[in-house]
Amino acid sequence: MVAAIGETVRSIRRERTLTLEQLAEASGLSAGVISQLERGIGNPAFATLVQLAHALDVPVGRLLLRIEDNKSPIVRKTERRRVGGHGLATAAATYELLTPDLSGALEATWVTSQPGHDTSKTPFTHNGEEFGIVISGSLDVFIDGVRHHLEAGDSIRYSSTIPHWYVNPGDEPAHCIWVSTPPTW
Structure with a gap:
């Protein structure tokens, strides 16, 4: 290790x-x-x-997080690696790596946020840029305190250097894909 x-x-x-x-x-x-x-x-x-x-x-x-030499560019749904997330992964949110490793210029993560999950107590800032798309459910993304409500099919892009957090305001889990460059884990 x-x-x-x-x-x-x-x-x-x-x-x-x-x-x-x-x-x-x-x-x-x-x-x-x-x-x-x-x-x-x-x-x-x-x-x-x-x-x-x-x-x-x-x-x-x-x-x-061990970066393994993965020869395949494919990550099967059953082989996704869980990673810590905003405030670390909990029962309220899970984060699964969609990219084979973290050696590239970007990372993609499958995020499942349970109803009521709120990361506002620990706003995030880091180098780079993020892009997210809501696959199902809804998500409120706050960028420098400004709320952006996203429904299934909506996407967002922003500079990660600006304080940001999110809340699932709905009554069902929000399933999203989040892409960060450079990788944040």
């Missing part, structure tokens, strides 16, 4: 065009510690992963 975390850190660091020294300065860790982690050496403390995630501007869960 440490090797997988190290590979993920190295991949994200390179994607952000950061040197070891630049990441060390941004995270408050030494370049040696980061280098060892990237090579799969040692056993990093959770606090170390939090510092790295903050410096890389990714959720800490993305460092823990």
Whole structure:
């Protein structure tokens, strides 16, 4: 697992065009510690992963999600991987990865939000852009506090750098597809 975390850190660091020294300065860790982690050496403390995630501007869960070398471009419905979501996945919402891995420029997620599910207590901001489409049910998407009501078939696109959250105001689950670039996990 440490090797997988190290590979993920190295991949994200390179994607952000950061040197070891630049990441060390941004995270408050030494370049040696980061280098060892990237090579799969040692056993990093959770606090170390939090510092790295903050410096890389990714959720800490993305460092823990193993990116497997998947030769197939297909993700079967029965083989979707659950990932943590806004405020982490709960009984009120599930998040399933629709892309084979997180090594590409975008991620697609199947989101099921139960009636009443509300993420307004933890607005989200991160680099990139998001696109969502409601497949069934309804969803209120708030962007910088402005409510956008979506019904089945409606879609939305916005900058992820703006605080955003969502609420399922309906009496049935909302099934949606959400696409983020770059990947947020």
